[in-house]
Amino acid sequence: MDLDTARFSFGVLTMSDKGSRGEREDTSGPYLLQTLQDLGYQQKAYAIVPDQVESIQKTLIAWVDDEKVDLIITTGGTGVAPTDVTPEAMVDVIEKDIPGMAEAMRAESLKKTPNAVLSRGRAGIRGKSLIINLPGSEKAARENLAVLLPCLAHALDKIHGGTSDCGV
Numbered sequence: 311m312d313l314d315t316a317r318f319s320f321g322v323l324t325m326s327d328k329g330s331r332g333e334r335e336d337t338s339g340p341y342l343l344q345t346l347q348d349l350g351y352q353q354k355a356y357a358i359v360p361d362q363v364e365s366i367q368k369t370l371i372a373w374v375d376d377e378k379v380d381l382i383i384t385t386g387g388t389g390v391a392p393t394d395v396t397p398e399a400m401v402d403v404i405e406k407d408i409p410g411m412a413e414a415m416r417a418e419s420l421k422k423t424p425n426a427v428l429s430r431g432r433a434g435i436r437g438k439s440l441i442i443n444l445p446g447s448e449k450a451a452r453e454n455l456a457v458l459l460p461c462l463a464h465a466l467d468k469i470h471g472g473t474s475d476c477g478v
């Protein structure tokens with residue numbers, strides 16, 4: 311069953327202190343925007359926020375509850391640095407955890423770098439929206455997203471109560 315990605319909207323949220331202060335260009339966010347657009351998903355939101363739990367949660371909750379964005383990809387802040395708080399921000403945002411997505415990204419990333427274990431990124435559902443945390447560098451974001459791209463449309467269809475076949 312060919313799942314029509316154009317049915318689904320998406321947003322990209324970059325977590326970066328330097329990026330939010332204009333001290334470094336966000337290249338990860340635009341990369342993710344272009345990649346998902348090229349796959350047919352409908353862009354609905356993009357923002358850069360500092361590595362602050364409140365800022366992250368306010369944006370994610372608004373994009374889901376008010377904007378009804380179907381897919382939200384975050385990049386940055388998943389590591390072990392003192393400023394990295396994306397996973398902590400997800401705790402009060404997601405209603406259902408999807409450990410398999412985070413585990414798959416780390417497992418595949420381990421084939422490329424031993425530092426993959428440092429990403430504490432999560433994936434989960436709020437309402438009918440799917441939120442996925444990627445690391446901040448463009449290389450890491452690209453490599454981690456690639457792991458999940460094949461299942462995204464099926465996941466979104468199921469989250470929306472669809473009947474796409476799990477067997478394909």
Ligand SMILES: Nc1ncnc2c1ncn2[C@@H]1O[C@H](COP(=O)(O)OP(=O)(O)OP(=O)(O)O)[C@@H](O)[C@H]1O
Pocket residue numbers: 324325326327328329335336337338339361385386387389391393446447448
């Ligand atoms: N949004 C981004 N766009 C491009 N490169 C990024 C982005 N976020 C991170 N990077 C790259 O990945 C490296 C590690 O990411 P990390 O989150 O530790 O960045 P940081 O600069 O230490 O913190 P912050 O981005 O919050 O200011 C950065 O030094 C930078 O080279």
Ligand SMILES: Nc1nc2c(c(=O)[nH]1)N[C@H]1C(S)=C(S)[C@@H](COP(=O)(O)O)O[C@H]1N2
Pocket residue numbers: 385386387388389390394418419420422423425426427428429430444445446447449450451453454
């Ligand atoms: N595929 C992949 N995963 C990766 C990396 C990478 O280069 N490629 N970088 C690792 C590193 S060095 C860190 S610090 C963590 C967290 O990155 P973040 O703090 O930018 O979220 O992602 C890890 N996961």
